[in-house]
Amino acid sequence: MDRFLKVAANEKDFDRTDDKEKENVEEPQNHVGKRRSKASLVWNHFKKCAGGQEAVCNHCSAKLKTKGNTTNLFHHLKNSHKFCELKKGCDSNSNSNLENFVKNVKMYENGSARKNAIDNAIVRMIAIDLQPFSLVEDRDFRDLINLLDERYKIPNKKFFRYELLDKNYNNMKERLKLVLQNVAHVSLTADCWTSKSLDGYLTVTCHFINTSFDLVSAVLTTRKLLTSTNHTAKNLAETLLAVIQEWDINNKIVCIVTDNDATIKKSCELLQIKNLPCFSHTLNLVVQEVLKLPSLNDILVKCKRIVSFFKSSTVANAKLKEAQNVDKPLGVLQEVPTRWNSAFLMMERIRILNAFIGKVLLDSPKAPLPLSSDEIESISELIGILKPFNDATLQVSGNKTVTVSLIIPVIAELHQKMYHLGSKVKSECAKEAIKQISKRLPERFAAYEKRTIPKIATLIDPRFKKDGFLQSFNADEAAKALEQELSEKLSSISSNTHSTPPDLPKRARFEFLQSKIASKPSSNRADAIILLRQYLLKANADEDLNPLHFWKNTDEEIWKVMIKKHMCVPATSCESERMFSKAGQLISDRRCSLKPAVVDKLLFINRNMDLKFN
Known part of the structure; x- marks a missing residue:
């Protein structure tokens, strides 16, 4: 029996020796005499870190955890470098395929011009389109990028959020600072708002005329208040002062445009900077006072009830669109108290669709009563009264043309139009509206001419x-x-001009006259x-x-x-208020945990990306 076992062992040794000769592979032995397994070819594409617990990819510099096994490394090569045949336990042929693939498709190196251009394009897209940073980790987005350029390895979201966002923000900020150094006069707008996460923010915009005589508007900051527990005038003034000092425009500010809130107006007073109340906000205050008149309340309530019915009934809304029988049917508009001129827009749309609205309401169960002919006549007159205010708001709310010179002429035009309408309106509610406006116009707007x-x-x-x-x-x-x-x-x-008087002519005919002209003081x-x-x-x-x-x-x-x-x-302060809607899209219910510094940088890039400073 012992002799049989000895012969069998010799046969196995002989077979193994033959295999080694065929493969011409030297099989090293470890210190205890055991055979050491062959090293995986995956290590040709990774470098072990100190301690042996991590490995760095030679192609994209990704750092992966490993404890001696290569599972994570195989998955990385398969998913990130598109080697679809690779799997755990692959044979030497698969490893050869990996070698061939890596040789044929070489990824862009970090710092290369092409990779930097794609990286910057992605971070700009995130800022301008208000996309989440997690977009770069979405499967479909990564597939799209790989399809467009398979040599580009997209970094993770932390790279875009903490490194590339800061780089783009700092570059754009330095560029704007350099421009402002050569500007003699600027004006600011400032307004406060509260995010969905209940953080108080102050948005500040800057306006100046460049060397090409174009009006330039830029956002300086959307900053969290220094003291988040209060919105006092002192807190607003300190936050605003920090912004002014950061941009070094202390002695260049002509005035700050704000809304009519007493707190922010007081903060400008504390800073000893001239304040101009937002003209559009003042217009809206006059309109809101008119809409609160008891004589208008019944009509407005009825209009809101009709709009609410169509907004809450899909069947009624479908019938309304079908009744219009056009390619692009209109829908009703609801008044939003915080939105300027929304009551005017609601009544104007009801007047346009009145015939279709009445037909649908009469055919619908539990629907409110349609408007009578007298009510429609009153609505038409109210629309005629409110339309000049809507036109004025649109006229002075632009950001690419001069608007401050329009304030006084617009006020004069409103006075004249209200005077002429006063003798034309017939309904009681319209007469009451004209009376209220004629009273409030001088009280609200007389200060602008002074x-x-x-x-x-x-x-x-x-x-x-x-x-x-x-x-x-x-x-x-x-x-x-x-x-x-x-x-x-x-x-x-x-x-500031140290010029010397011109020399007398050598052969002047009347030297006494030239002397008098030279010594004549200028006024x-x-x-x-x-x-x-x-x-x-x-x-x-x-x-x-x-x-x-x-x-x-x-x-x-x-x-x-x-x-x-x-x-x-x-x-107006519309430029600051326009950022509210941008910020509302950015700080959504799913992204309410964004840090204030990230919010500031994203909104800064979003607004200032396309600025032409020269």
Whole structure:
């Protein structure tokens, strides 16, 4: 028996020796004499870290955990480098396929121009389209990127959130800072809002006229209040001051445009910076006061009830669209108290669809009663009264054209239209509305004609000049203020220019006359009067003219200085409020845990990506 076992063992040794000779592979022995297993070819593509608990991919620098086995490493090569045949326990042929694949498809190296361009495109898409950072880890998105460029290895979301976002934000911020260093005058808008996570934010935007005489609007910050437990004027002032100091624009601010909230107006007073109340917000306050009149309440309640019925009944809404028999049927609009002019838009849509609405309501069970002919007549008159306010709001809410010079002319136009409508309306509710507006217009808007910034802006707008004022007295006061400012500016220019009087001609015919002319003192006040008079005597420009284009080609540099100072101010704080809707999309119910710093950077890139500073 022992002899049989010995022969069998010798036969096994002989067979193993033959196999080694065939494969020509040397099989090393470990220190205890046991045979060591062959190292996996996967280690040709990974490098072990110190400690042996992690490995780094040679192709994409990904760091993976490993405790001696290669399961994680195989999965990484299969999923990230598209080697579909690779699986755990693969044979040497599969490893050869892996070698061939890696040789044929080489991934972009970190820092390469192509990889940086794709990385930056992705982070811009996240910021501009308000996408979550987790998008880069979605399977379909990764498949799309691999299909477009299989050599690009998309990083994880932490890379975009903490590294690339900061890099893009800092680059854009430094660029804007450099531009603001060369700007003499800027204006700001500021407004507060509360996120879904109940954090208080302050949004600040900056407005200036560049060297090409284009109006530029940029967001400076969307910052969490320094003290989140209160919204006092002192807290707002300290937060706003921190923004001003960060951007180094302390001595360049013409004014800050805010809404009519007493707290934020008080904060501007604490900072000793001029404040201009948002003109659109003031218009809306007048309209809201009119809508609260008892004579209008019954009609508004009935309109809201009809709209609510169609909004809550899919059948009724479908019948309404079918009754219109057009390719793009209209739907009803509901009033939203926080949205400007929403009551006007609701009534206007009801008047347009009244015939179809009445038909559907009569055919629907439990539907409210349709509007009577008298009620429709009252609604039509109310629409005629509110339409000028809607048009004015749209006119002064732009961000690419000068709007501050429109404030006083718009007020004058509203006064005239209300005066003419007063003799035309017949319904009691319309008469009551006209009476209320005629009372509130002077109380709400008289101060605008007396404020330095809007009255000088109106005067230097070639479309309006003195003719844009409601009161001629205020126009004369604006001319005096402008004349004084021109004189002071001319004095500062002359004091900064150290020019010597011209030398007398060698052979002057009347030398005494040349001496008197050379010693004759110049009067900055007289020069200012002449400049202003020459401008005012010229004919008014066309209403469609851009005032910045008018002044761009002037030869008088003093006028360009005045224009850049007074026309950079927006009439409204809409730019700050527009960021609220952006922030609402960004800080959603599913993303309410975003850190304030990340919110600030995303909104900054979102708004300022397409700015043209020069």
